[in-house]
Amino acid sequence: MKSVAVIGASLAGLYAARALRAQGFDGRLVIVGDERHRPYDRPPLSKDFLTGASGQEQLALADAEEIAELDAEWLLGTRATGLDTAAGAVLLDGGRSLSADGVVLATGAAPRRLPGEVPTGTHTLRTLDDAQALRADLAGGARRVVVIGAGFIGAEVASSCAALGHEVTVVEAAPLPLVPQLGEEMARICATLHADHKVTLLTGTGVSRLHGAGADGRVTAVELSDGRLLGADVVVVGIGVRPHTAWLEGSGLPLDDGVVCDAGGVTPLPHVVAVGDVARAAGSRAEHWTSATEQAAVAVRNLLAGSTVATHRSLPYFWSDQYGVRIQFAGRRAPGDTPRLVEGSPDDRSFLACYERDGRTTAVLALNRPRPFMRLRRELARATRPATA
Incomplete structure (x- = not known):
């Protein structure tokens, strides 16, 4: 594989580019992004950036030195309009095309909008x-x-x-x-x-x-x-998002609330993988920061191998900062799982709770209890890690 195109220049795309270089790919690397900005962190947009507590410079996910070390061609402010799988080319706006031996789909998602006129x-x-x-x-x-x-x-x-x-x-x-x-x-x-x-x-x-x-x-x-x-x-x-897949219609790739791929991010075309919010991996799509970062290394490994040699299955984890309270959640809660208070008090807006099913813990929730939460998160991850040969 002499050339790889990463379509999407946000978190998942950057981590895919990092993984390509880290795993020894030394060929041509092209990163296409429809925004004019280099990769930046999205979670602060609704918090510190919105309040003015931080500026744009604090959002950058990579400094100038790392950008240079990636040795990539950046096509920013450029929109992908189609994928010609037969020709091995990504179609770009303005009638241009980009040939590549491998393609990483990391186009993320777009906000759902209200119907009708928008004032x-x-x-x-x-x-x-x-x-x-x-x-x-x-x-x-x-x-x-x-x-x-x-x-x-x-x-x-x-x-x-x-x-x-x-x-x-x-x-x-x-x-x-x-x-x-x-x-x-x-x-x-x-x-x-x-x-x-x-x-x-x-x-x-x-x-x-x-x-x-x-x-x-x-x-x-x-x-x-x-x-x-x-x-x-x-x-x-803020009524949710839709995976950004409209540009892939007609490509032959299966689309169903995202790009359908296996647990390793591999689509039915081995030279095309999907990561981040746009990937519907093994029947589910995760819209969390940690999923985007962890999926990338696995999908890139499979891309370079030409088949699925590794799969991604980590414990789901997300967090949210609201009104000075950090909400953290990890695990796979199912309807009927019973929450049990471990420490703290909901009245104080500071507590740790475990969700339980048949005597075992399935998930952990914390409000303003970061240290004990991380300990239980690690224990839960070890307990739910699938056995390997």
């Missing part, structure tokens, strides 16, 4: 440009912020806006946010964080449309499905 002052938060636009809007005199969606991104944005002094309302269609991730009992505890900081949480109702007014069509209100109107100067939509 000025309505934002999603996925990219650095998104965060810069939202930060500027919040600094422009906005008082009332409505966040649509109470998942982790929505909750983090609400937390940051509250810290900036805005009047914040969060709208969630589900009766209680984060139940699929945490279960009802623990999700209810986490939902109380909003009220602790004078943020209004409205659940069990959707959004029918957004209202705008003025010459620039600026957002003025959010109309809920039950007919209520919420005044708004800024609206942030």
Whole structure:
């Protein structure tokens, strides 16, 4: 294999490029990214970057020295438009094409958007440009912020806006946010964080449309499905993401809520692998920071080998910072698993809990208990690691 194209210049793409060099690939390496920025860290966008506590320079995932050591060609601000598997070429905007012996798909995901007309002052938060636009809007005199969606991104944005002094309302269609991730009992505890900081949480109702007014069509209100109107100067939509696969339609690769691949990231075409948010590996798709970083080394190893010689199966792990509380979760919780308090108190918003099933621990949740959480996370990872020959 003399040339590899990494399509996607974010976290998963950077880690794939690192793995290629670390595993001895010394051929031509081309990294294609539709953003104009070099790889940066996304989690701070909804937190420290949004509040102004950190700047763009703190987001960089690689310094100038590492960029040089990768010895890669960077095609930034360039969008991939198709994959010609027969010709071994990636089609790029402007009618260009890029030939490669191997391809790493790391195009991530794009935010879901509300249907219908979107007034000025309505934002999603996925990219650095998104965060810069939202930060500027919040600094422009906005008082009332409505966040649509109470998942982790929505909750983090609400937390940051509250810290900036805005009047914040969060709208969630589900009766209680984060139940699929945490279960009802623990999700209810986490939902109380909003009220602790004078943020209004409205659940069990959707959004029918957004209202705008003025010459620039600026957002003025959010109309809920039950007919209520919420005044708004800024609206942030955080209702999930869709894997970025539209450009792969017609390529012959199987697409189903992501690029379908095996547990090693290998697609039905051995010279094409998928990593990160876009990869639907062994029937599931993970949208977490740790998954993107860990999948890359395995997928690259298989790409260079020409077949699946390694698989990735690590313990799922994610975290979220909200209202000064760090929420950490690790494991594979199933409906019916019972949470047991190990230490601390939910009333203090600082505790450690284990989810149990048939006498064994399946997952761990912590609020502001990082050290004991990491210890239990390591124990859980050892206990659930599959046996190897």
